[in-house]
Amino acid sequence: xxxxxxxxxxxxxxxxxxxxxxxxxxxxxxxxxxxxxxxxxxxxxxxxxxxxxxxxxxxxxxxxxxxxxxxxxxxxxxxxxxxxxxxxxxxxxxxxxxxxxxxxxxxxx
Numbered sequence: 025x026x027x028x029x030x031x032x033x034x035x036x037x038x039x040x041x042x043x044x045x046x047x048x049x050x051x052x053x054x055x056x057x058x059x060x061x062x063x064x065x066x067x068x069x070x071x072x073x074x075x076x077x078x079x080x081x082x083x084x085x086x087x088x089x090x091x092x093x094x095x096x097x098x099x100x101x102x103x104x105x106x107x108x109x110x111x112x113x114x115x116x117x118x119x120x121x122x123x124x125x126x127x128x129x130x131x132x133x
Contacts, residue, residue, distance in 0.1 A: 027077035034070035035087055037063045039094045046103060079131050089122035 041063025047056035074083045093115055099105040107115065125131070 025073075027074050027083075030070050031074045031078060031083055031086060034067050034074060035090045035094070037070060038067035038087065038091050039098065041067060042091065042095050043098045043102065046099075081131055082125060082129070085122050085125050089118045092118055 041060050044056040044059035044063065047053065048060050049056070051057045051060075071083065071087060074087075096107055096111070096115060100107065
């Protein structure tokens, strides 16, 4: 399977797990707790598969950058934790940094 498709699945699993942490309430709620554990196990297993074909630095930059952006958006919707201007600027810089690595670095090819 394509390394970048596996990376997208790893990102989705990690975002589900991270977004469920607050709802798990210190692992006192079963459903969200199961999402946290299974999401992180799936995310790290998928990330290990990704690193067979995608350079570690590139895979991790995309995984972290996409995870930060998606978790921030989900937290804004689910938990009403809306980012302020400084947070949006920081997120834009993260996206820009990942784009620079992917588009211009020889490491990504």
